[in-house]
Amino acid sequence: MADLIIRNASLLDGTGAAAVEADVAITGQRITAVGSVGESASNEIDAAGRTLAPGFVDVHTHDDGALLRHPGMEFKLSQGCTSLVIGNCGFSAVPAVVGENEKSGLIGVTPTWTELAGFRAAVAAANPAVNAMALVGHNTTRSLVMGLERRPPTDNELEAMRNHVRSAMAEGACGFSTGLIYEPGRYCETDEIVDLAKQSAEAGGIYATHMRNEGDRLLDAVDEAIHIGMTANLPVQISHHKSAGRRNWGKIGLSLAKVDEANAGGADVTLDVYPYTAGSGPMAQYFNLEKIDPELAEVIRFASCPAFREYEGRMAVEVAADLGIPVTQLIHDVISAPEGDRTLCIQFIIDNADIEENLRHPLMMVGSDGIPDLRGQPHPRLFGTFPKVLGHYVREQGVLALPEAIRRMTSLSCDRFGFVDRGRIAEGQFADLVLFDPDTIIDTATYDDPKQEATGIDMVMVNGQIALRDGTHTGVGGGRLLSSGR
Numbered sequence: 457m458a459d460l461i462i463r464n465a466s467l468l469d470g471t472g473a474a475a476v477e478a479d480v481a482i483t484g485q486r487i488t489a490v491g492s493v494g495e496s497a498s499n500e501i502d503a504a505g506r507t508l509a510p511g512f513v514d515v516h517t518h519d520d521g522a523l524l525r526h527p528g529m530e531f532k533l534s535q536g537c538t539s540l541v542i543g544n545c546g547f548s549a550v551p552a553v554v555g556e557n558e559k560s561g562l563i564g565v566t567p568t569w570t571e572l573a574g575f576r577a578a579v580a581a582a583n584p585a586v587n588a589m590a591l592v593g594h595n596t597t598r599s600l601v602m603g604l605e606r607r608p609p610t611d612n613e614l615e616a617m618r619n620h621v622r623s624a625m626a627e628g629a630c631g632f633s634t635g636l637i638y639e640p641g642r643y644c645e646t647d648e649i650v651d652l653a654k655q656s657a658e659a660g661g662i663y664a665t666h667m668r669n670e671g672d673r674l675l676d677a678v679d680e681a682i683h684i685g686m687t688a689n690l691p692v693q694i695s696h697h698k699s700a701g702r703r704n705w706g707k708i709g710l711s712l713a714k715v716d717e718a719n720a721g722g723a724d725v726t727l728d729v730y731p732y733t734a735g736s737g738p739m740a741q742y743f744n745l746e747k748i749d750p751e752l753a754e755v756i757r758f759a760s761c762p763a764f765r766e767y768e769g770r771m772a773v774e775v776a777a778d779l780g781i782p783v784t785q786l787i788h789d790v791i792s793a794p795e796g797d798r799t800l801c802i803q804f805i806i807d808n809a810d811i812e813e814n815l816r817h818p819l820m821m822v823g824s825d826g827i828p829d830l831r832g833q834p835h836p837r838l839f840g841t842f843p844k845v846l847g848h849y850v851r852e853q854g855v856l857a858l859p860e861a862i863r864r865m866t867s868l869s870c871d872r873f874g875f876v877d878r879g880r881i882a883e884g885q886f887a888d889l890v891l892f893d894p895d896t897i898i899d900t901a902t903y904d905d906p907k908q909e910a911t912g913i914d915m916v917m918v919n920g921q922i923a924l925r926d927g928t929h930t931g932v933g934g935g936r937l938l939s940s941g942r
């Protein structure tokens with residue numbers, strides 16, 4: 457007998473097929489029947505008028521540390537996300553040095569592990585609400601082996617980095633990531649990435665990249681990503697695809713054309729996007745202290761600012777006006793202050809027309825790029841990404857159809873990142889599910905009030921257990937760090 461039957465749902469199975477009315481039976485962690493289910497279960501949900509879809513997969517997260525610090529993962533679960541890809545932009549939980557947290561992208565967690573198996577045990581002990589799949593990051597690996605050196609690695613250093621990547625892949629990582637605008641990734645040459653990406657390729661992994669440039673030299677950066685994929689012989693994921701800075705708006709079409717042409721010629725490139733016109737990240741990484749870029753300074757908002765908490769949630773231009781100083785000086789002062797390197801900013805650098813063009817592309821997945829620092833005023837994408845795509849871009853703007861949007865949040869993502877038996881509603885698949893109202897689903901997180909859960913989501917199930925129902929997080933902790941099946 458099934459544990460639970462969801463009846464009369466409008467079912468989107470994750471393949472892109474049109475909705476059909478169906479029942480879904482769940483037994484243990486898996487879906488055991490789909491269609492007209494004759495048997496009964498002790499627990500039944502009448503889902504008439506609601507859409508049932510596979511749980512959404514956030515393919516671009518920085519939640520490595522959040523799985524341990526915030527195991528309830530309310531900011532993801534409340535969007536309908538049941539699985540995440542961690543370790544993006546070259547920053548990952550592994551490799552690590554026990555007791556040392558400076559080199560990773562963990563945000564406030566001190567490692568008790570060195571490699572992925574140890575991190576998996578830490579995640580299991582934390583019992584998080586959602587599943588995750590790990591990438592091993594270049595910035596983290598390079599920092600651990602050679603600090604912030606601005607030179608190519610020696611043969612020994614390169615071999616040490618290779619060993620870390622191989623180890624992570626052997627222990628279930630789905631690929632290798634870079635963040636080539638950040639330290640120390642920006643100091644590496646393309647050959648170093650090709651070499652390390654080959655270690656991922658040999659284990660069936662992918663290469664996910666925050667490219668070297670997302671503005672004036674976007675197209676060169678796309679060429680580099682394609683070259684790395686072709687030379688190391690592995691699939692490429694271009695992360696948070698954007699054309700940054702007003703003078704570069706509209707280049708997204710050229711960039712996507714390059715991807716299409718490469719794929720027609722034998723490359724294997726896919727992408728992801730977040731549905732916001734602002735990016736976010738560590739402020740110190742975006743500015744040269746010797747020469748603060750005034751155009752960028754004008755569009756900066758403070759998210760987390762340990763040195764000046766009173767600036768959080770405010771535009772830099774407004775703070776500077778209050779202080780009676782140029783905005784460039786304010787940026788300089790904040791970065792130079794004690795703990796100034798821990799400032800997170802939000803930068804309004806993206807054109808909405810480029811977001812829509814991205815979302816129309818059939819190989820475009822959705823990734824929030826949320827940074828889970830809940831102390832400040834984080835970018836609203838942390839709480840709102842998936843409902844914003846479904847409510848704003850699908851329902852209100854008609855940029856893409858609902859079944860196709862669901863496909864790009866589920867089966868496409870799962871197949872790409874090595875999730876096994878997930879991403880579709882079919883007999884035998886894991887019961888990662890989201891029940892929502894397509895007529896009302898919408899994000900409510902804003903730049904002024906960013907830590908708000910979306911509305912229109914009735915129920916989220918992870919590995920067969922109800923994790924969220926009618927706005928209440930049940931705390932079952934059904935998630936785990938998965939191993940890639942690539």
Ligand SMILES: [Zn+2]
Pocket residue numbers: 544545635666695696
């Ligand atoms: Zn990034």
